[in-house]
Amino acid sequence: EAIATRGASAVIPPRKNAKPCKPTSAGAIARNEAVSAQQYLGRTLRRRWSGYHxxxxxxxxxxxxxxxxxxxxxxxxxxxxxxxxxxxxxxxxxxxxxxxxxxxxx
Structure with a gap:
């Protein structure tokens, strides 16, 4: 939530075995998007797509x-x-x- 209050987007990569959580806050929604992108694209492509590299x-x-x-x-x-x-x-x-x-x- 601290990231969302500053108007920034989180680029924190989720762990390998990350599971989606309940979307109760903006941070949880962003994390769920990162988890689903990682499951769909794979770790390497998700990092390149998000700019983490x-x-x-x-x-x-x-x-x-x-x-x-x-x-x-x-x-x-x-x-x-x-x-x-x-x-x-x-x-x-x-x-x-x-x-x-x-x-x-x-």
């Missing part, structure tokens, strides 16, 4: 950003933005270096 991608990128330093060196906001852009460029370059090049054999 984006959460883990964001957490992974934030972890990579923190590997370059826990805090920003710049004090001015504009310089902080520039520092973040530089860090992102460095991470993108590291990612590009790590992607394997596949070539056909034969």
């Amino acid at each position: 984006r959460r883990s991608r964001v957490e992974t990128k934030m972890h990579c950003m923190k590997l370059l330093g826990q805090s920003l060196m710049a004090r001015d906001f504009d310089w902080q933005v520039a520092e973040i852009h530089v860090r992102i460029a460095v991470l993108n370059r590291y990612t590009a270096l790590g992607i394997p090049v596949t070539e056909p054999v034969g």
Whole structure:
């Protein structure tokens, strides 16, 4: 109910053995929809359909950003933005270096 009062939608995945409950509140109705979607689509497709996989991608990128330093060196906001852009460029370059090049054999 706390999620519904803020006008947000819950993206919490139900457990594997989740069963629908009585639809007495907005949260219970949303949970029942998630349970039925999981039973119909399967766990993997439901997560992609609901956008849940984006959460883990964001957490992974934030972890990579923190590997370059826990805090920003710049004090001015504009310089902080520039520092973040530089860090992102460095991470993108590291990612590009790590992607394997596949070539056909034969």
